[in-house]
Amino acid sequence: QSALTQPASVSGSPGQSITISCTGTSSDVGSYNLVSWYQQNPGKAPKLMIYEVNKRPSGVSSRFSGSKSGNTASLTISGLQAEDEADYYCCSYAGTFWVFGGGTKLTVL
Amino acid sequence: QISLKESGPTLVKPTQTLMLTCTFSGFSLSSSGVGVGWIRQPPGKALEWLALIYWNDNKRYNPSLKSRLTITKDTSKNQVVLVMANMDPVDTATYYCAHRPQGGSYHYWGQGTLVTVSS
Numbered sequence: 001q002s003a004l005t006q007p008a009s010v011s012g013s014p015g016q017s018i019t020i021s022c023t024g025t026s027s028d029v030g031s032y033n034l035v036s037w038y039q040q041n042p043g044k045a046p047k048l049m050i051y052e053v054n055k056r057p058s059g060v061s062s063r064f065s066g067s068k069s070g071n072t073a074s075l076t077i078s079g080l081q082a083e084d085e086a087d088y089y090c091c092s093y094a095g096t097f098w099v100f101g102g103g104t105k106l107t108v109l
Numbered sequence: 110q111i112s113l114k115e116s117g118p119t120l121v122k123p124t125q126t127l128m129l130t131c132t133f134s135g136f137s138l139s140s141s142g143v144g145v146g147w148i149r150q151p152p153g154k155a156l157e158w159l160a161l162i163y164w165n166d167n168k169r170y171n172p173s174l175k176s177r178l179t180i181t182k183d184t185s186k187n188q189v190v191l192v193m194a195n196m197d198p199v200d201t202a203t204y205y206c207a208h209r210p211q212g213g214s215y216h217y218w219g220q221g222t223l224v225t226v227s228s
Contacts, residue, residue, distance in 0.1 A: 001171075001172055036213060036215070038215075046148075047218075048214055048215065052212055057216060089155065091213075091214070091215075100157060
């Protein structure tokens with residue numbers, strides 16, 4: 001199976017909004033509302049930020065939101081802050097297994 | 110409070126078999142819908158999903174690695190074991206275990222353990 005497609009990098013200035021896309025296929029992202037997003041800081045384990053496309057776990061800032069259209073899911077971070085600088089990974093259920101995206105490095109300028 | 114911790118060898122030789130143990134607390138793997146998965150990350154690269162075991166002992170594997178992977182659980186010990194056969198240097202990675210309460214996401218992760226494959 002192929003990894004989900006994410007842009008390698010995105011950047012934004014403090015206070016701005018950015019969106020990270022995650023493109024899959026009709027066999028994964030397009031078929032299930034089971035897309036999740038993870039934030040990973042250097043040397044740390046991933047942290048769940050969004051699950052089931054648009055739900056936030058307790059403790060995650062409301063600045064983080066998720067959506068999906070067809071085979072593409074998106075993570076939007078509004079009011080960008082320096083602490084948001086990290087790698088972000090999407091993940092989708094694909095019927096009998098899971099598949100991750102290639103990751104996106106977010107730089108806060 | 111949910112926590113998970115991976116343990117196992119830090120160095121294995123090519124062709125050897127790797128056995129990793131995930132010891133967890135704060136939840137029961139006998140609760141309906143719950144699962145524990147394994148995900149790895151080569152240095153500087155992306156996450157790769159490996160396997161998942163459900164509360165009812167159903168198992169799911171990465172199709173690309175299925176022939177090399179075995180996942181088992183010991184509910185009484187709160188442990189999940191991942192075995193990967195025929196290790197190769199490209200399998201060098203940090204291996205994470207993670208808690209899947211229900212649905213398709215992994216809510217809690219272990220700290221990860223770096224496994225290096227080298228002769």
